[in-house]
Amino acid sequence: MSFDVAALRGQFPILGTLVHGLPLHYLDNGASAQTPRAVIDAVVSYETTARANAHRGVHALAEAATDLYEGARADVAAFLGGVPVEEIVFTGGCTAAINLVAHGLGASLKAGDEIVVSELEHHSNIVPWHMLAERAGATLRWLPVTDDGRIDVTALGTMVSARTRVIALAHVSNVTGAVLDVAAVVAAAKAVGAKVLLDGAQRAPHGPLDVAALGVDFYVLAGHKAYGPNGIGILWGRATELDRLPPFMGGGSMIGRVEKGRITYAPSPRRFEAGTPPIGPAVGLGAACRWMSGLDWDAIHDHEMGLVQRLLDGLPDIPGCRLVGPAGLQGRFPVVSLTLDSVHPHDTAQILDSFGVAVRAGHHCAQPLMDRFDIAGTTRISLAPYNDSGDIDAALLGLREAVRRFA
Template identity: 50%
Template structure:
């Protein structure tokens, strides 16, 4: 994996230190940075507007990025890919557009382990439109309890919104099973794939979901860019989230005729540079050997978990095994706030995340206020785990 690290400038230079905060954001791939720089320095233009060469080149690059994301998500139709500003924006787009077709008393089921981005938009919809929110519980390891799903679905259930993998515990949801249950009841499924996308290509066709969202900065691309994939028939039936230029066919003072998807949902000038950069990241990831990378990540996760085996003050939150989970590990140290741990570890060159990780309902369920989190990605190596261990030993001595 050392050669892979060379493709990430901040790691190759050593500037990022021992970077174990990949669940918050990944480091940007050099290919992504280079393609964005080429667009900006080689002469840029707006997309879907001009017909001069620079403009048509920009539009082609933008649409090529859309096609790359479609390939990465296993979608046959690039027009099912909508560019947004983030995964959060993508979920809000669905809450507004799909939610516009819901009636008071219609039901949405959300997971107990969700990021706030997959909770708050549905609460806003509830308060605005009178829909009913139900919660799919998780077990003690943070896995959604699929045995409880049938009992939650009624004739009024319209959508199930679940994470593909927890940003706190790393627990991976059996999304295909959720979709099988939902399909038999005529219920749509939205999957928050923000964490999963950094750990290999996704196949939305195999999963069977109706919506899938990802974000660029968590899959080795730029910030300020997200993606919504949705089935063409579902997008066709959805109202736009925002109005403006380029999402229309015809405007008069009496009415507006909207453009077909995906442009219907991309009002105004889109994040062109970021989309191009994310397309480059997707191209890079599509060319990697993912069985080997996933095995490498699981080895590192096993090493990390072993470091906590004989520490009395440390409690690991979430699954106890490395199977069916991402390389994300949250822990607490008795009597010590996670922010203190992160500050002391950061001073020793190790980047971790401390807090509730935008998942306070899950924290409540697991009985903790906050955790310290180490999260790995494809470019981490055994020496990162050794650096983590040394810094943790020193930190525990300081806090003794």
């Protein structure tokens, strides 16, 4: 397979949109990626030819809806390395998936136990664990972050102990783009019998995974960051781990039998999917996984890293620009954060918007990381396969204008 960025861009209707009369340069993919026609068509097809509830009816539309919903689960399982479909739980999003695991593991936590996170986590991978620690009397331990924005795995030796029950970390930082040394984390966890959860929100949009081979116990991802719809996410858990977790929410579908004095629960994944599921979004995410699985990710990786290099090469020409994260291409994904000495990130993003450039600015729901670097926030440029050199050049032009305006 070869990679043709122009042809890929043609699959994304929104990329033809004009912003303030200018071409759209969408570089906010870390917040929400755009959606290809294949995903839109899959959702429209469900809504127009098979809209019904899943796992409930016997009529034709209900059968079709159930087939589409479970087919989407199979597509996600294939994308994650061919894991069993029973290990794929549809959730409302990444945050919901982490909360599900935190709630489930909480049943076995006790005072004195420890949960290891890091200073660069998204709030969605901090707050659920903080809440759990408060409930259980457990303690959060924080892996430090290196000066180049990586989780410092050399600290695992002092942070992980026999008291550690869970290690919950970002696979790829949503601020610095740094990728985690998963093997080091898994080795440290196995040595003490701790569970490992990876937040894959920023990793999943950049190609298929083999989650079982990573050696972790749980992996979560967000549909809307992986070219799918909003309101859908994935929890993957090893069957042995999911089977140990109690239900999260109660309701229809997740039961074995309900009697007045006794309730039994369904096996995974149904035990964790109470109520009518988000069928349309799940169908869309399944289509997104099929779409991603059909791309040449070696070529796309080269393309994305080429754009990161183009950006990194341009930043030294912008007065007062500082990179927050890895300086090179090694051990990173295409998420780049920066600060400008004389310009607040929100003002930078506002001026970039006037060039048609969409970026994210602020603390990125990673306030402990902002504290680590003693900054209010950053301007973040996050790439997807459909970005091209014109997007990078427009961003660099806007950054220069931001500096000039506030000089």
